[in-house]
Amino acid sequence: MAANLVSSGLMGPLGSALRSVLRLPMTLRYRMTAASATLVIFMIAAMNVIWQYPWLGVLAACLSLLLVGGLINSWMKPDVSAIAIASGVAVAGEPIDLDFQMDNRRRRRPALDLDVAFDDAPKSRGVAKEAIQRIERLPPGGRIRFRHPRLFQQRGMHPIPSLQVTSYFPFHLFRSICEVPIQGRVAVTPRSLPDDAPEITAGLRNAMAAITGMRAGGVDDDYAGAREYQIGMTVRQWDFRSWARLNRPIIRETVVRSDDDVCLLVDPTLVATDWPMGTHIAALSKAQSESIERLFSLAATLIRRLAVARVKVHLVIMGEAVDDDTAEDPLIRLAAAFPASEQASDAAWQAWMREYRGGRVIAISTRNLDAVLGRMTQNITTVHVRPQMTDLQRPRKPGRFMGKRDAGREAFA
Numbered sequence: 001m002a003a004n005l006v007s008s009g010l011m012g013p014l015g016s017a018l019r020s021v022l023r024l025p026m027t028l029r030y031r032m033t034a035a036s037a038t039l040v041i042f043m044i045a046a047m048n049v050i051w052q053y054p055w056l057g058v059l060a061a062c063l064s065l066l067l068v069g070g071l072i073n074s075w076m077k078p079d080v081s082a083i084a085i086a087s088g089v090a091v092a093g094e095p096i097d098l099d100f101q102m103d104n105r106r107r108r109r110p111a112l113d114l115d116v117a118f119d120d121a122p123k124s125r126g127v128a129k130e131a132i133q134r135i136e137r138l139p140p141g142g143r144i145r146f147r148h149p150r151l152f153q154q155r156g157m158h159p160i161p162s163l164q165v166t167s168y169f170p171f172h173l174f175r176s177i178c179e180v181p182i183q184g185r186v187a188v189t190p191r192s193l194p195d196d197a198p199e200i201t202a203g204l205r206n207a208m209a210a211i212t213g214m215r216a217g218g219v220d221d222d223y224a225g226a227r228e229y230q231i232g233m234t235v236r237q238w239d240f241r242s243w244a245r246l247n248r249p250i251i252r253e254t255v256v257r258s259d260d261d262v263c264l265l266v267d268p269t270l271v272a273t274d275w276p277m278g279t280h281i282a283a284l285s286k287a288q289s290e291s292i293e294r295l296f297s298l299a300a301t302l303i304r305r306l307a308v309a310r311v312k313v314h315l316v317i318m319g320e321a322v323d324d325d326t327a328e329d330p331l332i333r334l335a336a337a338f339p340a341s342e343q344a345s346d347a348a349w350q351a352w353m354r355e356y357r358g359g360r361v362i363a364i365s366t367r368n369l370d371a372v373l374g375r376m377t378q379n380i381t382t383v384h385v386r387p388q389m390t391d392l393q394r395p396r397k398p399g400r401f402m403g404k405r406d407a408g409r410e411a412f413a
Contacts, residue, residue, distance in 0.1 A: 031073070036173045039066055069173035077176040078111040078167045080104055080138070084160050084184040085145070089332060092155050092191040097147040100163070100182075104138045111138040112169040116148065119162040119179060152188040155296060157336050160184045189331040190293065190300040199298045199385050204362070207381040208302070211262055211360060212309040226250050262311055264330075265352070265380075266299045267318040267365035268292050268337060269345040288339075291366050291387045296334050298364055298385060303330050316352060318365075319344040346372070 032040075039062045046058040082102040090096035104111050116133040133148050152158055163180040193199060226239045229249035242250035299315075306313050315330040319340025340348070349372050356376075363369055364383040373380060 031070075031174045031176065033168065033172050033175055035171060036066060036069070039173070065171075065173065069170055072170050073167065073174040073176050076109060076112060076167060076169050078104075078114060078138075078165050078178045079106050080111060080165055080178060080180060082163055082180045082182060084182050089187045089189060089329075089335075090150075090152050092152060092188050094191070095149045095151045096186070098150050098160065098186070099145065099147055101143065101145050102135075102138065102165075102180075103143050104141055107141050110140050110142075111165075111167060112136070113167055113172070114138065115166045115168070116146070117164050117166075118148075118150065119164045150186070152186065155188050155190045155293060155335055157185050158188055160186060187332045187335040189335045190297040192301045192304060193294070193297050197298075199294060199364075199383065200301075201383055203381055204383050207360075207362060208305065211306065211311060226252055261314060261359065262306060263314045263316065263359060263361045264299060264302060265316050265318065265361065265363040265365075266295065266334075266337070267345055267349070267363065267367070267369070268295055268339045269318065269342055269365065269367055287387045291385055292339050295364060295366055295385045296337060298383070300331060300334055302362065302364075303334075316348075318348040318352075320348075349373075 043059055043062040043066075046055040046062065048054050080102050082100050085099040085101055088096055088098060102116075114135040116135060117131055131149065133146055135144065135146070138144055148163075150160075160182040162182055165178045165180055167176050167178075168174075226242055227250070229251050239250040239252045303313050303315070313330055315333060317333060317337050317340075320333070320337065353373075353376065358379075361380040362383070363373070363380050364385060366385050366387075368384055369382045373382070
């Protein structure tokens with residue numbers, strides 16, 4: 001009989017129908033809400049098992065609401081598409097509002113009672129209210145723009161997660177979900193370090209004070225001329241004398257001096273000899289990544305502080321594939337940066353030293369640069385970002401409680 005069903009091609013439709021019947025309880029459980037569960041409880045109570053006399057009116061009303069609500073919710077399932085208008089640049093640990101544009105693909109049916117959230121958000125009570133965007137009505141073929149908050153905790157180029165659009169129409173009895181993929185990435189720049197961070201040494205503070213002290217001492221940009229103010233122009237300094245003489249707003253134009261440029265060298269390299277003997281492999285990997293992230297955070301802190309002082313920064317990341325420092329914003333380059341191998345970093349240092357012609361230079365690295373720079377360290381402010389070992393990451397001494405398996409996991413530099 002089974003062979004005849006297979007040969008006649010009936011096993012496929014029968015199998016799919018059987019699978020649909022078996023999945024029906026889980027589908028109902030996933031689509032039910034608190035309102036529909038309450039109706040089910042009322043239906044059970046309406047059966048009146050104790051008195052053997054069911055309340056037919058309440059039972060019929062609850063059953064009708066469930067059936068009609070489920071059919072309408074399935075028929076009104078949203079069919080939408082969305083795009084990210086502007087990916088933007090975020091800072092690790094700080095929320096950013098992403099702009100989206102959502103279109104209703106259906107030409108005859110609106111999308112009602114929509115909740116929009118990211119697909120990777122928690123599906124239970126842990127969803128915060130600010131993580132859900134409420135849309136009451138999206139007309140047929142309509143379009144709507146909205147902003148949705150997102151928090152990135154780690155630096156990098158993060159893809160924008162898909163949107164989960166949930167419809168609760170009607171009466172929040174059932175929910176139908178539509179997954180909307182989003183194209184685009186967000187550049188998450190490193191977070192800034194506090195003023196009392198150990199990476200901000202006294203030598204680095206003195207170098208930053210020497211660079212930015214010209215502004216505080218009254219030294220300004222070179223005067224380039226004056227022009228009439230137009231709406232939308234950036235104003236740095238008004239020319240009040242010309243304004244009073246010509247009776248129209250005049251602004252002064254200046255150019256940044258070339259000696260206000262700073263070259264920031266970032267060397268994300270970590271050699272194994274910097275670690276004490278007996279360091280655990282897991283602790284070594286974790287401390288390496290933390291050291292690299294603190295290095296990038298220090299670089300981002302310096303770039304932001306120099307930008308406030310209107311000092312142009314030429315960023316050079318050792319081992320980076322892109323050599324043109326004007327190709328992208330320095331903070332975005334830090335967001336996309338990766339640790340470099342020691343060989344690639346040494347080659348980049350040799351190439352930079354051959355082209356060096358003087359000027360202010362700040363070099364930050366995860367290793368000691370005395371052997372790399374040699375006598376050039378007298379003209380360059382160097383900062384060594386050392387790994388910070390916690391108590392759980394310190395080397396363990398062999399004892400009677402350490403077995404052969406634990407001893408074999410120890411890594412020696």
